[in-house]
Amino acid sequence: MSLTIADKYYLKAVDGYPYELKEVIEYLSYALSYDDAHAPANCLMGKLYMLQLKDYELAEHYLNQAIITNLSYPDSYKYLALLKVWTNDIDAAFKIISYAMKIKGMDRSTMLWVKANALECRMDFQEAKKVLEEAKLICIQNEVIKDFDQMIKRINGKIKAREKAVKKKKKVVNPPI
Numbered sequence: 728m729s730l731t732i733a734d735k736y737y738l739k740a741v742d743g744y745p746y747e748l749k750e751v752i753e754y755l756s757y758a759l760s761y762d763d764a765h766a767p768a769n770c771l772m773g774k775l776y777m778l779q780l781k782d783y784e785l786a787e788h789y790l791n792q793a794i795i796t797n798l799s800y801p802d803s804y805k806y807l808a809l810l811k812v813w814t815n816d817i818d819a820a821f822k823i824i825s826y827a828m829k830i831k832g833m834d835r836s837t838m839l840w841v842k843a844n845a846l847e848c849r850m851d852f853q854e855a856k857k858v859l860e861e862a863k864l865i866c867i868q869n870e871v872i873k874d875f876d877q878m879i880k881r882i883n884g885k886i887k888a889r890e891k892a893v894k895k896k897k898k899v900v901n902p903p904i
Contacts, residue, residue: 733762740771748779766797774806783814801833808841812848820845836866843878852882852889 730738736758743751752775758768773789776782787810793803804827811820824842827833839862846855859875859882866872 731762733758733765733768736761737765737768737771740768744771744775745779748775751775763792764796766793766800766803769793769796770800770803770806773803773810777806777810777813783810786810799830799832801827801830804830804833805837805841808838809844812841812845815848817845817849836862836871839865840875840878847882847885850885850889852886855882 736754740751740754740758743754745751751771755768755772755775758765759772762768769789770793773786773793775786776789777786780786787807790803790807790810793800794807797803804823808820808823808827811817811823820841824838824845827838828835839858843855843858843862846852846858856879859879863872863875866875
């Protein structure tokens with residue numbers, strides 16, 4: 728099996744990402760002009776629009792294209808679910824995560840991290856911590872586990888802040904007579 732022209736341009740784009748964005752966009756455009764169903768190129772274009780250009784509508788378009796053209800390309804689900812969290816479409820994020828967890832080759836700890844982010848956005852802090860603990864158990868990268876620990880610390884801080892706010896609110900609601 729040899730590389731297609733689209734593969735070659737995609738690899739050039741990956742090599743330049745995220746430092747040479749002008750060239751990356753050019754290479755991805757070439758890759759997609761040769762094969763508009765090239766899932767990795769669509770995914771990287773979606774990632775670029777999402778993370779660098781903050782154009783979430785176009786990012787969603789490219790990520791959906793990547794999924795449509797290759798249902799088993801794992802990175803597309805990761806970024807689309809995260810995009811849904813960022814745009815506060817949490818229910819859609821959960822659906823994507825649920826489906827993605829069944830895909831062969833999916834980095835399950837990363838998908839659990841996205842799920843924990845979604846739960847945190849819903850202010851379901853206890854469940855987010857449980858999900859992160861599960862992610863830590865299946866993760867095989869020490870640096871990522873440290874990131875999970877940092878996220879747990881952040882969530883614990885939010886739990887304490889919420890408890891303080893509730894106590895303070897009770898004092899104001901029921902002033903002594």
